[in-house]
Amino acid sequence: SYILTQPPSVSVAPGKTARITCGGNNIGSKSVHWYQQKPGQAPVLVIYYDSDRPSGIPERFSGSNSGNTATLTISRVEAGDEADYYCQVWDSSSDHHVVFGGGTKLTVL
Amino acid sequence: QLQLQESGPGLVKPSETLSLTCTVSGGSISSSNYYWGWIRQPPGKGLEWIGSIYYTRSTYYNPSLKSRVTMSVDTSKNQFSLKLNSVTAADTAVYYCGSLNSSGSYPYVDYWGQGTLVTVSS
Numbered sequence: 001s002y003i004l005t006q007p008p009s010v011s012v013a014p015g016k017t018a019r020i021t022c023g024g025n026n027i028g029s030k031s032v033h034w035y036q037q038k039p040g041q042a043p044v045l046v047i048y049y050d051s052d053r054p055s056g057i058p059e060r061f062s063g064s065n066s067g068n069t070a071t072l073t074i075s076r077v078e079a080g081d082e083a084d085y086y087c088q089v090w091d092s093s094s095d096h097h098v099v100f101g102g103g104t105k106l107t108v109l
Numbered sequence: 110q111l112q113l114q115e116s117g118p119g120l121v122k123p124s125e126t127l128s129l130t131c132t133v134s135g136g137s138i139s140s141s142n143y144y145w146g147w148i149r150q151p152p153g154k155g156l157e158w159i160g161s162i163y164y165t166r167s168t169y170y171n172p173s174l175k176s177r178v179t180m181s182v183d184t185s186k187n188q189f190s191l192k193l194n195s196v197t198a199a200d201t202a203v204y205y206c207g208s209l210n211s212s213g214s215y216p217y218v219d220y221w222g223q224g225t226l227v228t229v230s231s
Contacts, residue, residue: 031213033215092214
């Protein structure tokens, strides 16, 4: 089955740029979606199809995907961005399975 | 805008069957643009996809849970359900239902239920 690898944690100072990676074999050939989850809450979609933002998600959130790495970028980080972030792909090669990365805890210093 | 709400027992005994239902409002469960999925999250851990069902009743299960999972859909009630049998403490988790937007080639979860904690304990 397809495996997505995320760093367990990323730390960033307020106002700086955070980059959270999601690694997978030739992930650039797939579309990657990203979710934000704050403690005690359900996940929220923040990026879909590599770089599209749902309505209501700030422009500070962006995404890219190439080769073996997809990246979620959060510019001008705010304290409210502190959360767990998960990447997700649809692995159609293995009977239509949803695959999540292990998640990255973003800490705002 | 879709709204999803999980319901079911919060406590299940070991070796018994966990049963949850997700009620969908704000849209039809018979939409061709959606799969309907279950995702769980053990305390302090990451998200794990359990399975998905289409309104045609086609199902797709996580291989690691496939032998114990059954999903179904009730179009008359706009609901879909999860059954997980032979549960152990390792199945203790927050269980989410979600709508997998399949309008494109790579579905994603655009709406989530609030989640329900299911504890497996005697």
